[in-house]
Amino acid sequence: MTMNAGLSALLLVLVPVIMGMASLAARRISLQRIVVGLMAAVMVFLSLALFWDMYSTGASRMTFEADEIEINVVIIPVALLITALDFALMLYFVYIGVRWRNAIVVAFAVLQIIPLSLIEYAEFGHTVSPSIVIDYLSVIMALVISIVGSIIIVYSLKYMESDDRQARFHSIMILFLGAMNGAVFSNNILWLFFFWEVTTLCCFLLIGHERTKEANESALRALIYTLGGGVAFAFAIVMIWLQMDTMSLQEVLDSGGTAAWAIAPVALMALAAFTKSAQVPFQSWLLGAMVAPTPVSALLHSSTMVKLGVYLLLRISPAIAWETSLMWLVASVGAISFLATSILAVMQTNAKRVLAYSTIGNLGLIVMCVGINTSFAISAALVLLIFHAVSKALLFMTVGVVKHEAHTLNIEDMENLRCRLPFVAGAMLIGIFTIMLPPFGMFAAKWLIVEAASAGFPVVLILLAIGSAVTALYYAKWMGRIMSVGATCELPDAVRSKLSGIYKLTLGALVACAVALSLLVFQTVQYLVNPYIALLFDEVPIGEFDVLLPLIVMLAIFGGVILLTMKLVKIRPEIVSSAYLCGENFDYSLAGAYFDKRVPDAGVTYIFNFAATVVVLAMLMVAFLTGVM
């Protein structure tokens, strides 16, 4: 076993820390660009190197000791350092709570300090062996975080150009990537917890960046929700420690759930994951997070924060399978989240809000898959995780450009967009295509999910069927808006806005990723998803080429038909007619009034929150009852 993968992993955490500080120091815009550009290049390279190292050694899981790292005779006590930082972080949360005069934040922070102190007091200087475990789940996450995350931060260089505090902003964004990478490599649960809480902090700081009243309130709400999840996580850690006397996540998963209270920490961790992934009934913090600048939304929704929640669920998925009722309840939370947000998204006209609901819904599908917990379902979850990251980042970024160039977030105002901003409209269309339509990658995930759900989860199946149709509704409506123009657009003198090079570069990069992933869906499954599935299950469900072949053929036909039609259909003035107006002559504006506010948001939210709360409470009951009995 080589040390290379370990080094890459270490650097994937350290580089953002160093570059984050560098960005803080780089006051001039040109320096910011150099720092961020360098960071992006290094992170992309390191994550690819990590994958390459795993692939070329043929290992499906690598382990490393990192409690102490020796560099040129100097020994860095990493474990000790993380413990110290962890307590510093907790105290900082207390400080935030005091400063904002928010008793809940203080209480949640204290509730985390107590159990952690207990463990540290009893086991000071304990070691976990191995402290770092890298398998393909970590690799997938690292690739998503480092590549998609970096592209978003480069995009942010342009977006935040006129912001006075962009140095601070970028340094937090960069640090966020490091914390995410740290979390996905940690086998020591305390380390995972530390990085988990660092992401909570980064999220809080980024949402509150604008320092307006609304931003402050949203940031605080996000902090309360995710810190609450952190409390559940901290208690889960204490329960694990009391019963199994280990802090190694891998050992816990390998234990097979024989301990008397084995289910309780699993349920608590799932609860923590729900808050992080903004599942119903904890979704309100993510909707509030919309007030943050668009790059923050792109980052939170695609490659960081909410993805950490589903990462934890995927990580502990073998433990969720210990208890059938827990599987059911987790699947139900996911399915309810999917259906609720699909219905809510239809009634929105704010693009960011539509995307936020769609994120919660897609994560709901992943949560649902973890609940179903077959090899098919987990494969589906991983495929969805990868494709969702790329498409959602792309969509948020295009929405951000539209906000800058056309000064609107309202989908109804995006009429004519393909004429005004053809590049952005094209990228947006590709984003929507890849997120909802066959033969693009996400569809492979949806297909797997449906087949997985049919394995004995009929209730989930109904929610899935309704939600899936409704999803098509709001995305089709949106596509229609962008596309809607008269014939004027085809003429050479049509007005078009100039687009910044950074926007073109970053949007182009993500479009390329989305298309390449769709073309390489087979390879993605074979080289990234299957090695992880093989670790968990005896059989790998999608190995054969013939299952995925129709998708590739469809993709080729799809491209071919568009190109051919473009070539064959020539616009000449004499064949262009005007829209049918039933013989009348009037001026009109078009509106998607059909779906507006037929049902109040609050009512729908209330019903689904209630249902999901019942399910979450049932989950805690299961945790308690399995322990007592």
Add this chain to the structure above:
Amino acid sequence: MDWWVLLLVQIAVIIAAPFAVAILLGIDRIITARMQNRVGPPVSQVLYDFFKLVGKEPMLLNRPQVIFAMLYLTFTIIAFVLFVFGLDLIIIFFAGAAGSVFLVVGAFSVRSPYSHMGANRELLQITAYEPVLLLALLIIGIQGGSFVVADLYRVGDLIFTLPLVFVALIVVLVIKMQKSPYDVATAHQEIVSGPFVEYSGPYLAITKLGHWFELALLFGIFTLFFNSDNLLISAAVKVLLVLVALIVVQIIDNATARLTRERMLKFTATFGIIAIVANYAIVSILRNAGVI
């Protein structure tokens, strides 16, 4: 059967399908006419209309309109071809669903009030029938033990175990055939022809062909409900099932007036889903009780 004979049959089915659907639609028009005491057009009138459209001078509003019409046609053909080749029902469903979405986007991509209203209504129709169709396919797959069409053609008794699913699919057919009471998208007295209003000549023909393939797929799904080792009986019952579905749709069409879009959504979603779930529940209970 040798593989090449099978392949030839499959290709023949794919080519013949739109013609067969056109003839069925011709029969449909004659039956309607007779119900209204008219003689009605010849049975191949639908085909004549189609070829006349193809030969017309093309007129359009813009290019994306045509591109999306082509994509609509492409994906309905893909869905049908995958079905004939006996592949996975879920992939077939999603390919068909993509086709419907492209039709809607095509209607949206022109700045025309009637077209937009039609597109919005078409979206509501999709929302109404798609969950029912997907659930029906899933239950067929679960009951038949496989989602692969080729395997499902070896399962004999679906019409006896899943009769309510068959009924729910007839509601889907009513919507897909643009018939009363659910012809809300193409409601001719109000919004001319909805999503199709801005298409003319050969481009209208493209959407027509797409629609025929869509119907061909739906009829194909009806044929899954009965299979027998005796090819003749099998074929006869399959044709019978399609005709029964068609005649029921006819009767519904002529006996009802158009309903509002809200009622369409409510009725299809609730009735369709309840019918399918009830059917599934009854089958499960009977199976657990050892009756079947």
